[in-house]
Amino acid sequence: MIDCPTVETARLLLRPLEEADLDRYYEIHSTPEVRSSLHTPESFSRDDAWAQMAAQRGQWALRHSGQWAVERKDTGEMLGRAGTHRPQRSNWPGLECGWTFDPAHWGHGYATEAGRAAVEWAFANHDDDRLFSVILPGNTPSQAVATRLGFTLLEERVLEFFPSEAHGIWVLPRPQ
Ligand SMILES: CC(C)(COP(=O)(O)OP(=O)(O)OC[C@H]1O[C@@H](n2cnc3c(N)ncnc32)[C@H](O)[C@@H]1OP(=O)(O)O)[C@@H](O)C(=O)NCCC(=O)NCCS
Structure with a gap:
């Protein structure tokens, strides 16, 4: 098993995070x-950023899930990160799809394009019947990405890693 694969979309390369x-x-x-x-x-510091990147690569190695670095194929610029996430957290709903991009590159559909690739990859490579996206109620841009990908709001629930506010648990069933 390759720990972190590379996936190509029309405009983007989803590849392992590198040093x-x-x-x-x-x-x-x-x-x-x-x-x-x-x-x-x-x-939050540069050291914390490195620890996050290392944790993503570690998750790929241990669970075959994690976030990719997302870069534009035509320029090679890294625009953000996207992919799957299954952290070791007690009441985490399951295999999550997520996205975070440089604000300078919002509004071009890159998060939706990367998110769609993550959804397709997750259903093709994991047995989960449902995918989730964990989104705070005020985060309308992220909710819009989830909606475009077919996720619907299942419930709002307080997750242990973020006790101060309930998260929206968005769900996408495996296509029949
Ligand atoms: C969540 C986040 C990734 C969404 O970014 P985004 O740029 O709004 O989402 P997309 O890349 O899918 O772009 C969608 C927009 O691009 C437009 N667009 C332009 N060209 C497009 C194209 N070729 N294809 C699709 N959409 C296109 C869409 O119409 C849409 O515009 P709208 O927002 O005015 O409706 C971004 O807000 C972010 O990084 N936030 C901070 C981190 C975060 O909150 N992550 C999620 C935690 S749950």
Whole structure:
């Protein structure tokens, strides 16, 4: 089993996060828009960014799920990250699809394109009957991506990793 595969879409390359991505990864996750959407702590540092990247690669190795670096095929620029996520958290709903992009590249359909590839890859490579997307109620851009991919809101529930607010649990059943 290849720990993290590479997937191509019309405009994007979804590839493993690499050591050389650290500064760009940190830059994207340090933008005010991303920090506010993800409720990133004030203390978030370049070291934390590296730890996140390492955890993603580790998840690929251990669970065959994780996020990809997403880059534009025509320019090679890294635009963000997207993919699957199955963390070790007690009341996490299941295999999640998620997306985070540089605000400079919002509004071009890149998250939906990468998210669609993640959904197709997840159903093709995992046995799960349903995929989930875990989204805070105020995060309308992320809800719009989920809706475009066919997810619907199942319930709102407080997850242990984020006790201060209920998350929306969005669900997508495996196509028949
Ligand atoms: C969530 C997030 C990735 C959504 O980004 P986005 O740019 O709104 O989503 P998409 O890339 O799918 O782009 C959709 C928009 O591009 C437009 N678009 C332009 N060209 C397009 C094309 N070729 N194909 C599809 N859509 C296109 C769509 O009409 C849509 O516009 P609208 O927002 O005015 O309706 C982004 O807001 C983000 O990174 N947020 C911070 C991190 C975060 O919250 N992650 C999710 C945690 S749950």
